[in-house]
Amino acid sequence: MPITLIGRATSINVRKVLWTCAEIGLDYTFDKDWVGEAAVRRRDELLALNPNGQFPVLVEGDWSLWQSNAICRHLATVAGREDLLPTAPRARALVEQWMDWQVSDLNQAWRYAYLALVRRMPAFTHADEIAASVVAWNKAMVLLDRQLERTGAHVTGPTFTLADIVLALSANRWRLTPIEHADCPAVDAWLTGLAGRPGFTIEVGPGVP
Ligand SMILES: N[C@@H](CCC(=O)N[C@@H](CS)C(=O)NCC(=O)O)C(=O)O
Numbered sequence: 001m002p003i004t005l006i007g008r009a010t011s012i013n014v015r016k017v018l019w020t021c022a023e024i025g026l027d028y029t030f031d032k033d034w035v036g037e038a039a040v041r042r043r044d045e046l047l048a049l050n051p052n053g054q055f056p057v058l059v060e061g062d063w064s065l066w067q068s069n070a071i072c073r074h075l076a077t078v079a080g081r082e083d084l085l086p087t088a089p090r091a092r093a094l095v096e097q098w099m100d101w102q103v104s105d106l107n108q109a110w111r112y113a114y115l116a117l118v119r120r121m122p123a124f125t126h127a128d129e130i131a132a133s134v135v136a137w138n139k140a141m142v143l144l145d146r147q148l149e150r151t152g153a154h155v156t157g158p159t160f161t162l163a164d165i166v167l168a169l170s171a172n173r174w175r176l177t178p179i180e181h182a183d184c185p186a187v188d189a190w191l192t193g194l195a196g197r198p199g200f201t202i203e204v205g206p207g208v209p
Pocket of ligand 1: 011012013014053054055056066067068069103
């Protein structure tokens with residue numbers, strides 16, 4: 001069945017799915033025609049697939065799925081990639097735990113600072129809010145750093161999983177955002193170590209925060 005991924009290549013949530021596709025070696029179409037006039041013209045099409053009107057969306061025939069982390073898990077499951085998403089209950093729960101932490105706590109921490117300092121959105125200009133967001137973001141990254149220090153390798157242990165994909169994109173955003181960064185040597189070493197993986201250079205490497 002033909003598989004289509006819908007979204008913009010600049011989106012961190014789309015890029016985590018693109019990286020997962022690269023790891024799997026998936027045969028799919030990337031429909032990225034959602035910029036400017038096309039986004040307006042295709043708005044109803046998007047809303048029919050995702051009532052949130054957001055990207056990414058995965059389309060498999062007449063079935064579709066939204067939420068980037070759910071899409072990554074689905075693709076790994078269908079591909080039988082137990083290395084990316086283990087089937088053993090505890091191992092799987094830990095991968096899901098870190099993925100949920102990324103999409104909830106970590107995303108919430110960086111949102112204000114990123115929208116203010118990188119996207120330069122007019123609604124995000126309060127200095128106190130930016131400062132609070134930077135503190136929360138650094139605190140979250142130090143938590144991740146301690147975890148990577150403990151495992152000495154990847155987010156949940158010695159092997160690479162979906163948790164590394166979703167968190168590496170977040171860590172890359174943190175590194176490339178112009179803030180004062182907390183000292184996170186384990187995060188830096190982990191990012192450097194991931195550089196040879198399929199998809200990393202394309203989806204994380206070129207310096208898009
Ligand atoms: N929790 C959702 C968030 C999706 C989301 O925020 N997507 C952004 C792009 S990163 C979006 O589509 N924004 C609206 C737009 O770009 O028009 C997920 O992980 O898929």
